[in-house]
Amino acid sequence: xxxxxxTLVLSRMQFALTxxxxxxxxxxxxxxxxxxxxxxxxxxxxxxxxxYYHARFWAKLYILNFGIGVASGIPMEFQFGTNxxxxxxxxxxxxxxxxxxxASMAFMLEAAFLGIMVFGWQRxxxxxxxxxxxxxxxxxxxxxxxxxxxxxxxxxxxxVEFIEGEFVVKDYFQAIFNPYMPNSVLHMVFxxxxxxxxxxxxxxxxxxxKKRHEAFFGTSLKIALAAAIIIAPLQLYIGHLSGEQVxxxxxxxxxxxxxQWETIPAGVAADWSMLAIPNEKTQQNDWEVKFPNALGYILxxxxxxxxxxxxxxxxxxENRPHLLGLIYxxxxxxxxxxxxxxxLMLVSVIQWLRGQFSPEKITQQPWLMWGWILAAPLGYxxxxxxxxxxxxxxxxxxxxxxxxxxxxxxxxxxxDVLTTLTLFASVYAILLFAAFYFGSRIIRKGPDFxxxxxxxxxxxxxxxxxxxxxxxxxxxEAQQ
Amino acid sequence: xxxxxxxLPQVWFGILALFLLLYVMLDGFDLGVGILSLTxxxxxxxGILMTSLSNIWDANETWLVLMGGALFGAFPLAYAxxxxxxxxxxxxxxxxxxxxxxxxxxxxxxxxxxxxxxxFGVGSxxxxxxxxxxxxxxLKGIKVDASGHFIGGHFDWLTWQTILVALTLIQxxxxxxxxxxxxxxxxxxxxxxxxxxxxxxxxxxxxxVIITIGTPIFSDFARERLFSKPxxxxxxxxxxxxxxxxxxxxxxxxxxxxxTPFIWTILLFVLTFFGLGxxxxxxxxxxxxxxxxxxxxxxxxxxxxxxxxALIPVMLFYNxxxxxxxxxxxxxxxxxx
Numbered sequence: 017x018x019x020x021x022x023t024l025v026l027s028r029m030q031f032a033l034t035x036x037x038x039x040x041x042x043x044x045x046x047x048x049x050x051x052x053x054x055x056x057x058x059x060x061x062x063x064x065x066x067x068y069y070h071a072r073f074w075a076k077l078y079i080l081n082f083g084i085g086v087a088s089g090i091p092m093e094f095q096f097g098t099n100x101x102x103x104x105x106x107x108x109x110x111x112x113x114x115x116x117x118x119a120s121m122a123f124m125l126e127a128a129f130l131g132i133m134v135f136g137w138q139r140x141x142x143x144x145x146x147x148x149x150x151x152x153x154x155x156x157x158x159x160x161x162x163x164x165x166x167x168x169x170x171x172x173x174x175x176v177e178f179i180e181g182e183f184v185v186k187d188y189f190q191a192i193f194n195p196y197m198p199n200s201v202l203h204m205v206f207x208x209x210x211x212x213x214x215x216x217x218x219x220x221x222x223x224x225x226k227k228r229h230e231a232f233f234g235t236s237l238k239i240a241l242a243a244a245i246i247i248a249p250l251q252l253y254i255g256h257l258s259g260e261q262v263x264x265x266x267x268x269x270x271x272x273x274x275x276q277w278e279t280i281p282a283g284v285a286a287d288w289s290m291l292a293i294p295n296e297k298t299q300q301n302d303w304e305v306k307f308p309n310a311l312g313y314i315l316x317x318x319x320x321x322x323x324x325x326x327x328x329x330x331x332x333x334e335n336r337p338h339l340l341g342l343i344y345x346x347x348x349x350x351x352x353x354x355x356x357x358x359x360l361m362l363v364s365v366i367q368w369l370r371g372q373f374s375p376e377k378i379t380q381q382p383w384l385m386w387g388w389i390l391a392a393p394l395g396y397x398x399x400x401x402x403x404x405x406x407x408x409x410x411x412x413x414x415x416x417x418x419x420x421x422x423x424x425x426x427x428x429x430x431x432d433v434l435t436t437l438t439l440f441a442s443v444y445a446i447l448l449f450a451a452f453y454f455g456s457r458i459i460r461k462g463p464d465f466x467x468x469x470x471x472x473x474x475x476x477x478x479x480x481x482x483x484x485x486x487x488x489x490x491x492x493e494a495q496q
Numbered sequence: 497x498x499x500x501x502x503x504l505p506q507v508w509f510g511i512l513a514l515f516l517l518l519y520v521m522l523d524g525f526d527l528g529v530g531i532l533s534l535t536x537x538x539x540x541x542x543g544i545l546m547t548s549l550s551n552i553w554d555a556n557e558t559w560l561v562l563m564g565g566a567l568f569g570a571f572p573l574a575y576a577x578x579x580x581x582x583x584x585x586x587x588x589x590x591x592x593x594x595x596x597x598x599x600x601x602x603x604x605x606x607x608x609x610x611x612x613x614x615x616f617g618v619g620s621x622x623x624x625x626x627x628x629x630x631x632x633x634x635l636k637g638i639k640v641d642a643s644g645h646f647i648g649g650h651f652d653w654l655t656w657q658t659i660l661v662a663l664t665l666i667q668x669x670x671x672x673x674x675x676x677x678x679x680x681x682x683x684x685x686x687x688x689x690x691x692x693x694x695x696x697x698x699x700x701x702x703x704x705v706i707i708t709i710g711t712p713i714f715s716d717f718a719r720e721r722l723f724s725k726p727x728x729x730x731x732x733x734x735x736x737x738x739x740x741x742x743x744x745x746x747x748x749x750x751x752x753x754x755x756t757p758f759i760w761t762i763l764l765f766v767l768t769f770f771g772l773g774x775x776x777x778x779x780x781x782x783x784x785x786x787x788x789x790x791x792x793x794x795x796x797x798x799x800x801x802x803x804x805x806a807l808i809p810v811m812l813f814y815n816x817x818x819x820x821x822x823x824x825x826x827x828x829x830x831x832x833x
Contacts, residue, residue, distance in 0.1 A: 080601050086554050087597030091590050093564050097579025098586055101646070104579075108572020109796040116565035119558065120804045124811050127558045128818050131551030139821050184793045426580040429650050436587045443591065447598060454605040 024425045026433040027099040030440060034091050035407075036400055037444045041085030043399060045126075046160055046205070047212025048078050049153030052133075054239065056149050060142060065469055070236060071149075072137075073463035074216065079134055080455055084447055086127070091440070093119075099433065103414055103424035110176060110185050111166055114192075118162035126155030137470040145470070157205060164201040165192050170415050171406070172196035172265050178418055196265055199257045206251040207402065211395025213240040213247065214357060218392025219459055221385040224378055228462060231375040237388070238373060244361040252354050256314075262409075263315050266416060267326040269409035272337040273347045274311070275301055278327040285319045286311040290348075294340040299329060337411045346401035346408075353398040360387050500798075505791035507801065508570040509777065511808070515566060517769050519559035521672065521762055526556045528673020530596055530620020531666065532692060533613065541685055542613055548680045548826040550600055555815060557593065569800050571790040573644050574780040581638045581646040582630045582653055589626025595619025624669050628662025629653050635661065635776070637717075640784050657707075657714065664703030671696040672765065675758040680826050686754075693757060694749050701742060704768070708735065711775075717783045721775055734771045741767060 019025040052071055059067035093115060096104045104112070132140060132148035140148070175191030176183040185191055217240035220233035262270045270276075275294040280286045288310035292301040312319045328336050337343060364384060367373060372381060410416060414424045529545050536542040568575045579586055596619030603612035633653030641647045674693035678686055712719040722731050745760035780787045791797065 080605070082554075083598050083601040086557065087594040090557070090561065090593050093561055093568075094579060094586055094590060096568065097564075097575045098583050099580075101576035101580035104568060104576040105572050108568055108575060109792045112565065112567075112569030112572055112575065112792065113796050113800045114569075116562070116569040116800055116804055119562040119565040120807045120811065123561060124555065124558045125814070127555040128811075128814050130554060131818050132821055135551045136821055185795055185799070188795075188799055426576075426583075427646075428580065428583055432583050432650055436583075439587075439591060443594060447594075450598070450602055454602060457605060 020434060021430045023428050023430045023433055024422055026430055026437055027425050027428070028421065030099065030433060030437045031095060032407075033437065033440055033444070034088065034095065035403070037440075037448070038085070038088040038092050039399060039403060040396060040448075041081045041088060042156065042159070043208045043211050043396065044081045044215065045078060045085055046153075046156040046208040047210075048074060048081075048216070049149075049156045050209060051212060051216060051239070052078065053146075053150050053153045055236075056146055060146055066232060066235065068469060069232070069463050069465055069467070072467055074236075075134060076458050077455060080451060080458065082130065084451055088444070088447075099426050099428065100414075100424050101426040103419060106182050106419060106424075107170075107415060109183055110169060110191050114162055114166040114169070118159055118166070122155045122158035122162060124155075126152050126159065129155070138468070142470055160205050160208065161201050164204050165197055167406075168197040168200045169194055171200075171410060173415050173418060183415075183418075196261055199254060199261055203251070203254045203258050203402075206247055206254055207395070207399050210244070210247050210251050210357060211399060213244050214360075214388070214391040214395050216240045217244070218388045218390070221388035222459070223462070225382060225385040225389070227379050230379055232463065234373065234375055234378050237378075238368070241361065241364050241368065244357070245365060248354075248358040248361045252358055255351070255354055260315060263323070263325070266410065268328075268331060268336055269343075269405070271326055271328045271330075272340055272343045272409050273405060274325070275304075275340055275344045276325060276327045277301070277329050279330055280311070280321060280325040280327070282322055282324045283320050285309040286321060286325065288314055292344065294344060296333075296338065296340060335412060337409050339408055339411075343405055343409045346404040350398045350401040350405070353394045353401075356394065357391060360391055363387070500794040501788060501791075504794055504797040504801070505570075505787040506778075508566070508791070508797055509780070509787045511801075511805065512563060512566055512570065513769070513773050514808070515559055515563040517766065519556070519563055520769065521765050522552075522556040522559060524669045524765065525672040525676035525758075526553050527596075527620045527624045528669035528671065529677060530616055530673075531624065531670055532673050532677070532689070534617035534621070535692070539609060542609075544681060544685060544826050544828065545677070546600060546603065546616065547828070548677065551818070551822050553597075553600065555818065557597070566800070566804060570792055570797060571780055571787065572792055574785060574790040577638060577640060577644055577646050577781060577785070578630075578634060581648060582633050583650060585626045585629035585633060585653055587626070589623050589630065592619045592621070592623030592626055596623060621666070624666050625662055628665035629658050631665060632658025632661030635772075635782060637783050638781050640781070644781075644785050644789065657710070660703060660707060660710075664700060664707060667696050667700040667703055668765070671700050672758070672761045675761045679755050679758045682825050682827070690749055690752060694746070697742070697745060697749070704738075718775055727774060730774060731771070734767060737767055738764065 019029075052075060055067045055070040055074070058064070059071060096111075096115075129148040129151040132145065133152050136145055136148065169191055172194050173183065173191075174194040175187040175189070176185050217237050220237040220240065223233040224230050224237065259270075259273075262273065274289055275292045276289070277300055287306035287308050289301070290305045290307050292304040295302045309319060311325065312321050315325075316322060328340075364387075367381065367384060372378065412420050412422070414421045526549055529549055533542050533545045536545060564575075595615045599612045599616035599619060603609050603616065606612055630653070632655075636653070636655065636657060638646060639648030639652065671693060674689040674696060677689040678693060681689070712722050721727065741760055741764045745757060745764065748756040748760060776782055778786045778788065780790050792800075
């Protein structure tokens with residue numbers, strides 16, 4: 017138990033734990049934010065109350081997520097200063113400004129309009145409410161953008177000069193739009209959307225399987241599926257592009273992801289390692305299953321590599337990532353989940369086209385519904401695996417090729433860090449349990465169809481036919 | 497160049513002070529209401545207390561997130577040194593935030609609300625306590641080496657002066673929380689908080705007086721600063737203004753005014769904050785590191801000023817709008833439905 021007295025290891029564990037836990041919550045708040053914009057928009061357009069009840073039902077899960085997301089996000093921001101003071105000082109010029117942008121442009125917007133979105137149904141007119149919903153979703157997705165800008169710059173620090181241990185920004189445009197960024201942002205944003213789609217689809221499938229509100233949840237399943245038609249395959253392609261980036265910018269990470277010890281020269285075809293047991297002591301894989309000639313197709317869609325793939329042995333052990341098994345298998349699990357999603361989408365679309373998604377027939381496909389239920393947690397696992405590859409694979413660097421993680425850590429008494437780490441582990445375990453408990457209660461209870469429809473109170477209740485309802489078209493000010 | 501190296505850090509000192517002031521006022525009443533919830537005798541009352549915050553607590557807390565981000569970007573050295581030096585108080589605050597933040601939604605869902613009531617009240621208390629120690633710790637001074645890195649011990653922030661600051665901050669938050677509840681509630685609940693407001697006004701005053709008198713006695717730096725010209729005139733005016741404001745506050749409480757107690761309290765917070773700012777400026781870690789030494793590169797300060805600076809009025813506007821949407825008394829434990 018030597019690590020208990022090692023501040024570096026403890027601080028890393030704390031950052032990893034708090035980051036892994038925090039990541040669970042914004043996934044749904046970003047993705048479901050967009051979903052809520054869609055269903056509320058459909059409600060405003062069609063005035064079909066079903067969509068309104070969709071907005072209200074899913075928003076419950078949304079809020080449950082949001083509170084934990086906020087609470088677990090604050091430690092992330094402050095930990096840079098508390099546990100990684102030397103790093104903060106070195107990267108503050110750029111990284112700090114980006115964190116400031118995230119707070120001022122994105123997070124404040126989300127937090128301020130969330131109140132109106134959740135509690136304001138009867139207090140503002142439906143169009144103002146819709147604007148609030150849009151701004152909340154916009155804020156959440158903008159947060160993803162800035163956080164990924166900040167992280168991508170750590171992966172590939174461009175636009176800066178490293179002067180006396182401190183990064184001075186020479187070109188903000190280059191630093192923000194560094195070549196590593198656009199794909200990373202897309203990959204993450206799509207990951208939150210895709211995970212959300214399969215969470216919504218999975219929960220809907222559970223209701224359908226239980227024959228509760230089949231028509232209602234058939235709608236949400238179809239919305240999720242329709243979006244997945246575009247998102248699931250596109251995410252696979254963006255994932256491929258992200259792999260290509262690692263190939264170009266972070267050779268050590270690629271070698272670790274592939275457990276590749278020897279360098280493969282350009283112009284040859286190489287096997288792709290499917291399963292392996294990497295051994296860092298002997299510097300080789302103890303056991304391996306290979307797919308012949310596949311590496312070139314995976315990296316570049318052609319048989320021969322145009323650039324060499326450098327092996328781990330190119331670098332001395334202190335300059336390579338460790339925990340190879342973790343990096344190697346996280347990567348493969350993420351890919352497997354991505355393909356599972358695409359496959360499930362394909363099978364479901366075929367069934368939909370065959371007319372099997374009508375309210376009468378949809379309950380008769382338990383295997384397909386189980387496929388969706390199984391998919392609900394998978395997105396989370398894929399996201400966590402992806403971040404593991406991204407950040408463990410970047411080691412030993414915190415700022416790639418500039419600042420080593422061991423030089424980034426604050427000089428703290430290990431006991432202090434061990435105390436906070438233990439507290440985080442226990443508190444977060446309780447929160448996870450509570451979130452599951454209350455989340456499953458919300459789901460078991462189901463949607464509440466007795467909620468009053470907003471903006472309709474002044475309508476005479478019985479004399480009007482549904483078709484005659486005229487939306488209030490006066491200017492916003494006149495309506496209040 | 498001269499203007500850039502002096503003017504920009506000063507502007508950012510001002511912006512950070514604004515964020516911190518907004519935070520202390522807004523989350524101050526938020527946390528104060530949380531602490532007061534520990535004294536609520538019924539679930540209904542506690543429900544109203546939490547409902548009065550449910551739509552705003554995360555936006556209020558965001559001012560701190562914003563302050564943290566802006567400090568990180570504008571004064572990286574101060575961000576790094578202060579946070580690593582105050583590791584324990586910062587994490588007391590963070591765990592407090594976690595406990596209270598999750599309590600809003602979990603309590604709403606739970607059948608047995610006790611654990612989340614405790615989580616909310618104790619969390620609010622811990623968050624305030626951590627902030628009090630952090631504030632005290634910074635004002636007391638942080639031990640650093642020549643390059644500004646923390647070299648002190650991990651309990652340096654714990655002295656009788658910082659305990660006094662923390663206790664006074666708790667009183668101050670209870671005071672502003674009470675006056676907020678006077679504004680937002682009615683009937684018996686309002687009466688209770690007239691009482692808590694009066695009590696906490698007295699205890700805050702006692703703490704503030706001891707700190708005001710004690711600081712120049714125990715701190716050479718503060719003494720020199722307070723009695724230097726021309727600042728001495730300003731520092732002579734501040735206590736006079738404070739007395740006037742406290743007088744007005746107590747009068748408004750005795751007259752059972754509904755809104756003015758909150759406004760007088762806000763003004764008291766602004767005045768205190770202004771006084772503290774004058775003592776501290778141009779240091780960001782008193783007597784050790786000035787804003788000029790800790791400031792980020794001018795290019796970063798300009799860049800941040802363009803984006804964050806321009807957003808300040810926008811953020812203020814929509815925050816005010818959302819207070820406007822939820823104006824009026826909170827009469828039951830459910831908003832909007």
